[in-house]
Every structure is written in C-alpha cells, then in structure tokens.
Amino acid sequence: MPGTEVSGTVAGPDVPRVGSPQRVVRVLPDVAAIDRAFDYLVPEAWADDGRGDRLTVGSRVRVVLHGRRVAGWVVADHVEPPAGVALRPLARLSGVGPTPELIDLARWAARRWAGPVSGFLATASSPTMVEALPASRSPAGPPAASPTPADPRFEAAVSPDPAGRPAVVRLPPGDDPMGLLLAAARQGDALVLVPTADRADRIARRLRRAGVPVASMPRDWARAATGGVVVGSRAAAWAPVGDLCCAVVLDEHDEAYREERSPTWNARDVVVERARRAGAACVLVSPVPSLESMAAAGHGSDDHRLVEPSRSDERVGWPVVDLVDRRRDDPVRSGLFSPAIVDVLRGDGGDPVVCVLNRKGRSRLLACDGCGELARCVDHGSILVHERADADADTGPGGPDEWLRCPVDDGRRPVVCDPCGATRFRNLRAGVSRVREELEALAGRPVAEVTADSPVADLARPGAPSLLVGTEAVLHRLERRVARVVFLEFDQELLAPRQRAAEQALTLLARAARLLGPRTAGGRLVVQTRQPDHEVLQAVLHADPARVVPGEAARRRLLGLPPFGALARVSGAAAEEYVRRLEALPGRSGPGVDVLGPRDGSWLVRAPDPEVLADLLAAVERPGGRLRVEVDPARA
Numbered sequence: 095m096p097g098t099e100v101s102g103t104v105a106g107p108d109v110p111r112v113g114s115p116q117r118v119v120r121v122l123p124d125v126a127a128i129d130r131a132f133d134y135l136v137p138e139a140w141a142d143d144g145r146g147d148r149l150t151v152g153s154r155v156r157v158v159l160h161g162r163r164v165a166g167w168v169v170a171d172h173v174e175p176p177a178g179v180a181l182r183p184l185a186r187l188s189g190v191g192p193t194p195e196l197i198d199l200a201r202w203a204a205r206r207w208a209g210p211v212s213g214f215l216a217t218a219s220s221p222t223m224v225e226a227l228p229a230s231r232s233p234a235g236p237p238a239a240s241p242t243p244a245d246p247r248f249e250a251a252v253s254p255d256p257a258g259r260p261a262v263v264r265l266p267p268g269d270d271p272m273g274l275l276l277a278a279a280r281q282g283d284a285l286v287l288v289p290t291a292d293r294a295d296r297i298a299r300r301l302r303r304a305g306v307p308v309a310s311m312p313r314d315w316a317r318a319a320t321g322g323v324v325v326g327s328r329a330a331a332w333a334p335v336g337d338l339c340c341a342v343v344l345d346e347h348d349e350a351y352r353e354e355r356s357p358t359w360n361a362r363d364v365v366v367e368r369a370r371r372a373g374a375a376c377v378l379v380s381p382v383p384s385l386e387s388m389a390a391a392g393h394g395s396d397d398h399r400l401v402e403p404s405r406s407d408e409r410v411g412w413p414v415v416d417l418v419d420r421r422r423d424d425p426v427r428s429g430l431f432s433p434a435i436v437d438v439l440r441g442d443g444g445d446p447v448v449c450v451l452n453r454k455g456r457s458r459l460l461a462c463d464g465c466g467e468l469a470r471c472v473d474h475g476s477i478l479v480h481e482r483a484d485a486d487a488d489t490g491p492g493g494p495d496e497w498l499r500c501p502v503d504d505g506r507r508p509v510v511c512d513p514c515g516a517t518r519f520r521n522l523r524a525g526v527s528r529v530r531e532e533l534e535a536l537a538g539r540p541v542a543e544v545t546a547d548s549p550v551a552d553l554a555r556p557g558a559p560s561l562l563v564g565t566e567a568v569l570h571r572l573e574r575r576v577a578r579v580v581f582l583e584f585d586q587e588l589l590a591p592r593q594r595a596a597e598q599a600l601t602l603l604a605r606a607a608r609l610l611g612p613r614t615a616g617g618r619l620v621v622q623t624r625q626p627d628h629e630v631l632q633a634v635l636h637a638d639p640a641r642v643v644p645g646e647a648a649r650r651r652l653l654g655l656p657p658f659g660a661l662a663r664v665s666g667a668a669a670e671e672y673v674r675r676l677e678a679l680p681g682r683s684g685p686g687v688d689v690l691g692p693r694d695g696s697w698l699v700r701a702p703d704p705e706v707l708a709d710l711l712a713a714v715e716r717p718g719g720r721l722r723v724e725v726d727p728a729r730a
Contacts, residue, residue, distance in 0.1 A: 124167070126212065200218060252281050448569070
C-alpha cells in the first residue's frame, strides 16, 4: 500500500520544509521485506542538470530508507504528499527501468501469484544500469527474399482477437516454427519466448539471418525497447518491447516457464495478460497444448482460436512409435529390459540410442537377500538409497566406496541389513547409475550416464558413447538428432500421483519426439509399458494429442483443478499458522473454496478461479517464520 516515510518535523538543508512546492515522486524500494512505496522529493538541482527531465515513472533511483541507501523504482510522479510530513530527497538517479505498463503488470502479477511487486520489477529491469535508451528504430519484417518465408497458415493466429484471447497453434514436434515467427515479425514489434536460453539464442540467430532486427534478452535489454523482435527465455516475459504488436510463446506447455522460487509465476500467463492489455496478438505454440492455454483460447466454443494441422501433416511431424507390451512379463524375473528392445540397445536400428529412466542413483528399493526385509532407515523409516562412488572419486582414508543413504537427512550407513546383519541385497527398483552398468553388459558397448550437469560438449565429442542413459534431463541436454529414444519404465509417469500426470507424461514423449525428428527422418520412439491402451500412449501412437483432452478435461472439472479452478500449496514452518488464519477469515467458506491437508507438511487451498484465490490469499496476514505459498503448483 502506498505510504510516506516520515523523516522528522525539523527541516534541514537536505529536508525541505513542509509545504514546499517541489516535485514529489513515489518510490518502491528494492527490499524484499518491504512491499510499500514511500514519497521523496526531487532535488531542485536535478531540474538544472537535466536529471529531472530524465526522471520518469519506472526510473531506477537510490533513496535513504531507515538510515541506509537502497535501490528502488519510481512508481508514481507528481504525487501529493500527506500534509505535515517532512520528506527526504532522492539520493541518486541510477538509470532507465520498466515502463509504466510493466509496473501495472507487475502489480497484477504480485496479486495473482501472492508475491511482492518489487520482485517482478527486478525481473523487468536491466541486469546492468542503462542511463539512456538508444534511438528508436522502425520495425522491419523479413525481406521478401527470406530463405524461410512467412507461413500463410498462421496469418489468422498472429492477428489480434477483439476479445483479447490468445491463439493456440498445435505444431507437431518435428515441424519448424520459423514460418510462424516470421509471420509474427511482419506484424511489427514482437516478443518471442523460448523455454531455454540455448534454444532462444539459436532462434535469434536464424531470425537475424532472415533479415529481422532481433534483440536477445537479457544482453540487449536497452536495444529491445527500440523496436524489432525480442527473443528470450522465461524472464523475457518482462522485457521492454518498442510497440508490442505480437507475442509468441514456443512450447507453452514447458515447465521451464514456471518460476520455481516463490512467487511461482508462469511466463506464459504473464505474456497472455500483457498482450491482452496492449491489444496485441498472442500465440501459444505447442505440440501438446496445455488445458490452461486451450481454455484461454476458447476450446469448446464455436469461435475458438485453435490452429490445428491436418491429420496427414500431424502424422508426418511425429516419429514412429513402438509400444512394447510387458503385461505378460514376470515383473520380478524379467528385469527392466524386454527382449524386444535388446537389438535396439545394441544399435541395430541406428545410433545414437537414448534410454530414459526417471530414477536417480543406483537403487531406489532394496530387499535383503537373507530375510527379505526392505532396507529402511531406523531413525526415519524411509527407504534407503544405494549409492556408489565413481571409480576415480576420493572417499577419504578408509572411506567406503558404496553405502546406503537416507533421503531425509542424507546420512550414510553401511550396506548391512539391520534386522539380520546380511550384506547382500536384491535390487527391486534400479536407478540410472545401476542401469548404466546393466546396459553395458547387455548391449556389449560403452554407455554414458547423462545428468543435468553433463556438459553438452562432452556428449558431442568424437568417440563419445552412442548409447546414453539418464533421467529426463538427457532429453534436454542433447542438441543432436538421435535414432532411437527408449523409455524403460514409462508407467511410473502415467501413474504418478500428480494432478497433471497425464499432461506431463505427454510432454515427455513430445520432447523425445523432437530429438527424433519427423517421420521421414526414420527415428523411432520405443516405450516399455504395461498400459499400452492408456490414452496418452494411444494419442502419441496415432500422432493425435487431442485424444487426451476430453478425459483430462473431465477429470480436472470434476476435481475443480486448473483451468476449472485455482490451486495454491502452502508449506513451511509457519504454514500451519497461516492456514489457521485463512480458515478464520470471515466468509472463507464460500462456494468452491476448500483447504485440503495436511499432507507431507503442506496444505492445498482450492478456489473456483484465480481471482477468488488471489483475494483469499491477499486477505491473510502472514505470520512470522518460513512460509512458501505456491500458486498453481506444477507437481501437486
């Protein structure tokens, strides 16, 4: 809430007397614990040296607050301060900041995701101080002789909607989005969001080769404000754009657009709201559009804004899918590898071959060979994880080269059964480290384990193993085409106890399909499963992601989950007190408002829509202590 800082009743040389006709601005400090604005005087000397003319709403300044100088943003100009209050002057004009439109958007986002406005303004500001913007330039679309012409199929999608709705383009994973991006560039100044910084750089280079003026975020923050096409990852949703005419979000379903730290805002939703306020076109692109984006585009109505490829084009854009049905296999004796995939692992269908198993470590479940008891922590009762040091790792003098680790406190224990003292265990649920060893024995060739920390250069070096195994991180670390992608145990994705399990499983398959390329490239997607009739697998088998929508929408509507409701997860040491205060609010028990939990130390707050949820969370006074409020949790 806007306020003023009282600096005393006695005016000195730096504190003009009450009633001074000087210009007054309102400043929001860049201090996480303070979410209110304060009034400050603009020094008279600034009118003489030009700083007063450069000072506008959005300018970055430094002010004295509680005895120390802090950074902040001007959020209002020429304000009328309260009577009888002595004001401090601004200490420094630092540079250019967010536009007034982005400040208003930050206020909306702070309410939508229950966070401080200053956090969003920090994202909307340049990483380095910008004293002044360069001269504006006229937007220029791709020249007529561009090697990749704009695709006429997307002309309707890149046109603004009178109702402010986004358009959803279902683009198969093997298709090139450049035709769509060039169509967007022809509209004028455009904003393009890409899930990762590496891919954003590749998109920017291709647009420049096509003759399009491009600013890459965050490096070209100042240039972005002068016009052209602005390209970047999640934070680019807050980038300055000269005169926004069109916004495009590639792979809008990707969880990389969601900020993991609190507030857990989603760049896709920010761009949709930003385009609506600017009267600009907004295009959400994905091979597997999320239910949230489809609902925003009016799915189910006669005038929906969905651009779908023809059935023949969509089939060509997906690779061939092989479902390996394991229902007849013995779940204990058959192991993780079906005989049907052995030839694939040995490279008979081509290389590279990528194996995906979303379990880290060597083993996630062990049973004693002697007594059959599961390996559990005696202190916490949790399942112990089997780990082993790398061959060249230094475990210290006399340190063990393998151990059992408790996931609760990371404590190490010897590989010994507590009930009977045996030292031999059966591996009931292998992790990728153990699978790598088994793969090498089965395939008869070297296998590389890929994690989120694996350097991309190492995967492409000459002589690198052509058989890879890892968690889903392997799908993001690779930049080259592969011949086969094998999901070793996909049922754990389909059966995951999460509200978006089906959508997230479909996303994994789409990411793998992009590594394989279109059907004409000859790649094959191999999925081991005991649920071959599952709607997700059938959708990918027939290259028709729309098959998942009716069932998933019905489940979400029945449970009141997004987009047919709003959800927030509350956790942390102060969560119980926060929930108690929330439940004590007058009128809290409105229709569709529920508090579920606790479960694993967290509560879920469910409301009929984001507006009701935002009002509810804003009305609760936060207690002291650690508290995390996740609006729209991805893995609830």
